[in-house]
Amino acid sequence: MKNISAVLLLLLALIGCNNNQKSLNSPTTDKLLKEKDSTENSDIAQRIANANGFESWKDVSEIAFTFNVDRGDNHFERSWVWNRITGDVSMMSATDSLKYNRSQMDSLIMKTDGAFINDKYWLLAPYQIVWDEGTTISEKEDAVAPISKDTLNQLTIVYGNEGGYTPGDAYDFFYDKDFKIREWNYRKGNSEKPSMSTTWENYENFNGIEIAKTHKDSTGNFKLYFTNISVKKEGDN
Template structure:
């Protein structure tokens, strides 16, 4: 059975940084390492920082397994990412693929699309800062799509140029502690959500806060992470 639905779960935009972050440090993968030197920090940076972005500059390797349960069907694949050198390893049931994100070709692009998808679910609070070409708006006292709790809402819309599936949008529903609790994914910025899930089961991994579990309102869909590890550089 093909599990092509996995790649349709979220917008796949190339990792990078917002154009307003030119003064921030970046690593080999083009990722912003710190934001505390940026003036006028907006809500995107506040959410990213609340989830440990300022610890990212020390991360040398992050590994995780991406799992999806839909009804009785299960899908998983594992990743090892070394962001400072932009190297990625994908381990599936049938193959192991190694590549470098700074040296992409047509053969590795499909694997990278899968990596971007899975990494987005894992580190979406950081993607708010890392990704280029997005516009955003805020709303107080919004009704969350699943729990119907009253939360704050941050909506981001990706531009129509670049990335794997441009033009998509997300509604992030976050609490007073700046933790995402639910989100909508809206393909092509449609008015109605394409998918809504929870953000739950948060755990701190060496300073990086990760929501390990996402469920829809039917309990028929569950996306979750296992085998998570975060390694940091050791001081000389």
Template structure:
């Protein structure tokens, strides 16, 4: 029987993501991309169905991670219009919280939610999040496939959020679809993790990459039980 990967590993060793001012559903819903003068971040979001986000009343998903023979999973239900979040553990325990009103205990659960949501909706997060800086490169070698892609780097501010100062390098194709990414903790030059973005599927207008793998084939992060309701 497969053993469970520890929560500490999943929460802090895979990718820890910032909780910025615009991480609430209410604020995110208000940000509608204009089709004129789009930035690269907005073009990436738009290519993944960002214009349809305003109609989403509920999104559910199971976050899975396999490393060797070890398996970990947890499930979420998020209602972005009210910012109600439910965590359903692999043991069937449900924990509810509202992101507009949190204490020290609910913040622990919320940090896990931010991490998992970032993996699921990173193309939208780069358009939502505030306090970030961007830089771009054309025709670079992707870290895993070595394909020639374009690169958008986002660096989070040093103040606020769960893990301030982190950086992400997004490698995207001519259609502005992310194919791979790097996570660099604390904006270090050293890459903390690189994975693919693959197995895209449309869920009620949202394009979601369901699978992420590292270069060794020993690590796989993937989503199951995805549903998007209007």
């Protein structure tokens, strides 16, 4: 079994992503098998999730996607297939490929699972804000979005200081009147200044699940995007 390289994990740190869902979405390892279908959270968080097809998630059996990052002339990608019913995960990159089950973790698998959780958070952040435990949520009307400077509403989620790989991080979600996220800030350690800000754009519906396929920073030098997305529901061939 090959190990995901430290270089790739460093890349994630450089682009402002965390390396484990406990840091990005607070629960231990989302109980290792499947997320909750709902949680006690703010009404706004639930509306954002629902605007992205959350009510269809309970029927999803498998999701596959390729996580891509372009920074200048450098390109990085890795692909995932996740059976959320069984907990089986497959990963393939230019240098590594492996399969594991999220109910059977060891120190080697945790590194790869951290990368999976990072990529899944970018893909499904509108759901994570209602799945995640140990968080503090606040809301603000008529906030100025960091990139477009448009006036949007803002939901801020701060992760607890206990547990996780990088606890205490914060995210500011800027959403429109339809409760669709348009931009966000990542603030490492809940710092006042954003560590990273990107757009949320190029939304597409995949079997009832709405996904923003593209995220760009204000410089145009950084682009994170998803390709090869497929969503299967129970009963699909």
